[in-house]
Amino acid sequence: MMATSLTPADLGAVEGLLGPVDARLTRDYPGEDTSRQPVHTVYVPADRYRAGLAQEWGERARQAVTDAGGIDAVLDAAAVPAPVRPAVGARVLVKLAAEPVEDLRIDLEDGYGDHGDAEDDVAVAAARSLRRELVTGAATPFAGIRFKSLEAPTRARALRSLDLFLTALVADGGLPDGLRLTLPKVTAVEQVEAMVAVCERLEAALGEPAGRLCFEVQVETPQAVLGPDGTAGVARIIRAGGGRVDALHYGTYDYSASLGIAAAHQSLEHPAADHAKAVMQVAAAGTGVRLSDGSTNVLPVGTPAQVRDAWALHARLVRRSLERGYYQGWDLHPGHLPSRFAATYAFYRHGLDEAAGRLRAYLDRVPGAVLDEPATARALAWFLARGLDCGAVGAGELADRGLPPEALTTLVRPGRGS
CATH class of the missing domain: 3.20.20.60 (Phosphoenolpyruvate-binding domains)
Known part of the structure; x- marks a missing residue:
């Protein structure tokens, strides 16, 4: 067993300090509304x-x-x-x-x-x-x-x-x-x-x-x-x-x-x-x-x-x-x-091909010129989902790029249907 220096009491003190903060953050910052937004x-x-x-x-x-x-x-x-x-x-x-x-x-x-x-x-x-x-x-x-x-x-x-x-x-x-x-x-x-x-x-x-x-x-x-x-x-x-x-x-x-x-x-x-x-x-x-x-x-x-x-x-x-x-x-x-x-x-x-390519590379873990973080991947998916919602982009076009709507849902709208 590896040696550590913090005692259970130390860890409990941190939890006691931050537990109420966790609850407040969950209440005040529940996350973005990723349902359709009109343009x-x-x-x-x-x-x-x-x-x-x-x-x-x-x-x-x-x-x-x-x-x-x-x-x-x-x-x-x-x-x-x-x-x-x-x-x-x-x-x-x-x-x-x-x-x-x-x-x-x-x-x-x-x-x-x-x-x-x-x-x-x-x-x-x-x-x-x-x-x-x-x-x-x-x-x-x-x-x-x-x-x-x-x-x-x-x-x-x-x-x-x-x-x-x-x-x-x-x-x-x-x-x-x-x-x-x-x-x-x-x-x-x-x-x-x-x-x-x-x-x-x-x-x-x-x-x-x-x-x-x-x-x-x-x-x-x-x-x-x-x-x-x-x-x-x-x-x-x-x-x-x-x-x-x-x-x-x-x-x-x-x-x-x-x-x-x-x-x-x-x-x-x-x-x-x-x-x-x-x-x-x-x-x-x-x-x-x-x-x-x-x-x-x-x-x-x-x-x-x-x-x-x-x-x-x-x-x-x-x-x-x-x-x-x-x-x-x-x-x-x-x-x-x-x-x-x-x-x-x-x-x-104008941003369709770049966003779709970067997101596909992220999902496939393909090394590329841009190393995207999970937060950026969500932003890329959200960009494509917004384009789909307003009619700028078709579902078939995204599927042709290896990104069917359910792939976007997984990143942007967890728990929602496609």
Whole structure:
């Protein structure tokens, strides 16, 4: 038996010290959510939402492509590399026809405005329209509402609309799997705590299981990024959510305006935006909370040249977000869909062969130019899984490279089916 110096008492002391830390880390950092994440969220005013709207957006997006010079014009504007252009172009057209919107947010906040008690009917009508889409199979994979903030002037209205929407959904068939609820303009951690209490009460009243209701937090105020005590507000927000905060969405224009940034310089790539998103990214790492970038307010409208210029700007911003680990963003106009998917698909297809080759070499333990660690192998698998989820890559293409979906599942989604 080999000699050692640490006694059982020494080892027990270490366990006594670190055991509570292990429990805290497990609670606060359960790991990333590796289920499908939409590549974008489309916001539409609640009084304009109706069954079939996502398909209409797809039709308008395809018409914009035709009017501005065809799919090659989109690929040019998005600076899609030549080797992947044919596949990207073909897949974008398929996407615009089959699933033009991945995540639809019915907006009862800024995009809708203040209509007093008329909002009651709008909230219920939105729930009924969503139910019709669910019944016919036309619903987007993810959908939900953004209600008003829990600040004093809009609190009662926000909670009533949320209640009406969810109650109508439950009464008419239950809550959909892809339900998303968005809490905007958070200025205090206590608002998140209040939202948790509201979710608990609604679950009990509606007969839903505990924990069924989760919500996104929009980071639109300086207080959400940096608290008055100097701590990271978003970290406290995630903790206060008790596992119910499922995403942080950056709000480009409210946040920029609150810092006094001139309107002409409010952008996803402003240094102030990068700072806020970096804080969000660090706070959310390992917690299972998703991240979403914001939007550009430069719409692809006007002459064909103006549309192509707007596509070029949008595609560059989308690519920039993807490179920085923000895999989702907001889109405000049907014309944003072609550049969103062109930039996204180019990102995944451009990295397809390298990622697949490195992952295959890792799994086969083949020595190569890059010595990847297990964490990097998971990142490679996750990159490929994201491309598969959004339609940039096909399952057959991965299988041809020796990576059937179940191989990715083993690394990225243990315990899940293929």
